[in-house]
Amino acid sequence: MPVAPSNKAQSNKQPRASRALSITENVPQEKEEGCQAKRSPSSPQGGPKKRSAFGDITNSHKNQTVTGKKEEVRAPIRKETRAPPAPTVAKNNEINLKKSWRKNPPADVPVEPEKDSVPEETVQVVVVEDIDKEQLGDPYANAEYAKDIFDYMREREEKFLLPDYMEKQPDISRDMRAILVDWMVEVQENFELNHETLYLAVKLVDHYLVEVVSMRDKLQLIGSTAVLIASKFEERCPPCMDDILYICDDAYKKEELIAMETSILRTLNFDINIPIxxxxxxxxxxxxxxxxxxxxxxxxxxxxxxxxxxxxxxxxxxxxxxxxxxxxxxxxxxxxxxxxxxxxxxxxxxxxxxxxxxxxxxxxxxxxxxxxxxxxxxxxxxxxxxxxxxxxxxxxxxxxxx
Structure with missing residues (x-):
């Protein structure tokens, strides 16, 4: 393993052998962040490895009374006949028609069973739990919008369905992609990155290779740049560029990393909120x-x-x-x-x-x-x-x- 340059040891985030690295887990329970300690089991020394890889209203009518001097004379009441609303008439007609059909059913009209005749055992009640009600008071949980958010993500899946792009990649194979992803898993561990960062980085690589034909000597550059972009999108403190170059065993220059970052973002039209x-x-x-x-x-x-x-x-x-x-x-x-x-x-x-x-x-x-x-x-x-x-x-x- 090559020795890290002395000027790189002064970076803000130092994934070196002297630092005990760990893994962070995003847990869906209430105190998930503290459930699992950060640690990097695959790297005993804790340092990153250098590795080259690939409702209805009605009026009410009240009786009116007229008072005489000697006796009360009750004024005649004019009863006003009002036709019920049309929907009510239509509904009553429909009910009466169904009753007459049950007594004398026509040959070509099927008879609907009465509700009272359905046994109680055949009625199944499906209970769906409201999983967001417990967090309605938490302003950071966004429980009121959680279902809408995930419904939106389900809709976006249609946009990011991957085709079989390996057919048009003459110099890259499935095995090379597997080696690259295996290396990216180690990078996620050693830099203590979120798992969302890892998944997004792999998606960025796949969607970039759908559009661009690449050679095998640039595959690790694509993977490391995808990790950098995903870290900027997901992490509070993303790794610096020097650390990314260091884990690539200094196989690439800073200008190449910046150029690849620009190429990936422009190719994907800066739309990197990909469902994972x-x-x-x-x-x-x-x-x-x-x-x-x-x-x-x-x-x-x-x-x-x-x-x-x-x-x-x-x-x-x-x-x-x-x-x-x-x-x-x-x-x-x-x-x-x-x-x-x-x-x-x-x-x-x-x-x-x-x-x-x-x-x-x-x-x-x-x-x-x-x-x-x-x-x-x-x-x-x-x-x-x-x-x-x-x-x-x-x-x-x-x-x-x-």
Whole structure:
């Protein structure tokens, strides 16, 4: 490993070997930020690795009385006949017509069953929990707008669906992309970046490669620049440019990094608010009242898909929902509830094929050399969820059907 230049050691954010680095977890419960300590299990010394990689109103009429001298004479009351409103007449006619049909049903008109004749056992009441009511008093939670925000993100998914762009990349393969993402996971760990930053950075790489043909020697520059852009979008304190160049083993110059940042932003028309699975996963876990351990298992399943090109074209919301459903099934915590169906927009049957694929990915890891995600989630801070035994495919099939 090359020695860091002396002038880079004075940067604001110093990811060096002398600093104990850690990982931050954004947890959907009330005090999630303090649930898991920041730590970087894949880097024992804590320093970043240098690595080259790729309602109705009516009037009331009252009786009027006339008083005489000797006796009361009651004035005649003129009763005014008023026709009921047209909708009421039409409604009564419809009811009478239906009654006559039940007594003498025509041959070509089906008879509707009366409500009283429906057994009570056939009436099913679906209860959907309001998961945002507990935070209505919190000005920082934006609970009044939470559902609208996630509905908007679901709409934006249509704009950011990825095509199969590898066909037009002559010098880049799926394996090179997997190596690059594996390196980006290590960067996220060592710089203590949010998981949203990692997911967004991977999305930026994919959407840039859809539009621009690139060579393999520029792939790490694209990945590191995507991390820098995502950090500026997601982090309170993003890493400085010198740190980004340092972890690339000084393979690129500052001018190249700035030029690539300009190229990515212009290519994407500065629209980088791309929906990512991690945000949906936190929302759905809140609907399921999932524990921290169950949520971490779902995060591990979801993060494993970052390296796999076949999962890049899946909808982020569907990928998050499937990861949570598999985690709930592995923990024997029940299936897809009406609350989850309401807030996610997916039925359990819609998720079963993707759930099976995720379990297959967990069982048979494609490449043994790319271990950043598994090593990260094998640490006790993450409940060692990477060591969880995958489900048997036949047993999973039975549980999903039940």
């Amino acid at each position: 699975p991690y945000r949906f996963l936190r929302r759905f876990a809140k609907c399921a009242r999932a524990s921290m351990e169950t949520l971490t298992l779902a995060r591990f399943l979801c993060e494993m898909t970052l390296q796999e090109y076949d999962y890049a074209r899946e909808r982020p919301s569907k990928l998050a929902a499937s990861s949570l459903l598999l985690a709930l099934t592995m923990k024997n915590l029940g299936g897809w509830t009406p609350t989850l169906e309401y807030y996610s927009g997916y039925r359990a049957q819609d998720l079963h094929p993707l759930v099976k694929r995720l379990n297959f990915l967990l069982t048979y890891q494609p490449c043994d050399n790319l271990k950043a995600v598994r090593t990260k989630y094998s640490h006790r801070i993450f409940f060692e969820v990477a060591k969880t035994t995958p489900m048997d495919m036949m047993k999973l099939e039975e549980k999903l059907k039940s």
